[in-house]
Amino acid sequence: MSTAQHLQELYDILLKAYGPQHWWPGDTPFEVMVGAVLTQNTNWTNVEKAITNLKEAGVLTLEGLSSLEPGRLAGLIRPAGYYNIKAGRLGNLLRMINEQWEGDLDCFFSQSTDTIRKSLVATKGIGPETTDSIALYAAGRPVFVVDAYTFRILGRHGLAEEDMGYFDLQELFMDNLPPEAELFNEFHALLVRLGKLCCKKTKPKCEGCPAYDWLPLVEL
């Protein structure tokens, strides 16, 4: 079986098992973008608390966050962890949009996919995954997002080599799937769902895992 067939089969199994995930959890593109930074190496439930704080303070807008004192922003996002680091990273991101795109998020997101990704990844604190999460889930571009779950799941099923980097794994998906934002959106969300339920770091398999009988697990 080809890699393309394997990926399509995995997608079909996960979609059938879990159904559409309706990602990204967030009301606006701006909220999605902020969430992408806050969720770096952090449980989403903690991010939700931080987002709630920002909403209740009435500052979850480009102008609102941009005019906050850095210390106040850090305090509001405290539940998301790494709050000092993330306050700085959000500040860098907002400054990039304000300075390069005149504070017009719609304008920024209407640029070419390449321009969007290059501007994001050039911002200190915005790496490959955060960049692609924003490109896909906030700007709606057909970019496949790779995360820790993606590495773990594909590695354990023998579809990814040990020494593959972020872009190697991203190419594996993008070279073998039709370049559709809706497909990439759903596939990544389903991989995260699978990862949370059945592919934990310390627990490679679990009862009822929909992918367990699909391809053999390697090295456990």
Add this chain to the structure above:
DNA sequence: CACCAGGCAAGTA
């Protein structure tokens, strides 16, 4: 108590 979670950058050799 230990370990983990939808990363990233800076430091070290």
Add this chain to the structure above:
DNA sequence: TACTTGCATGGT
């Protein structure tokens, strides 16, 4: 270039 470490809260 290739590891290692710091950043931090909240849930299991």
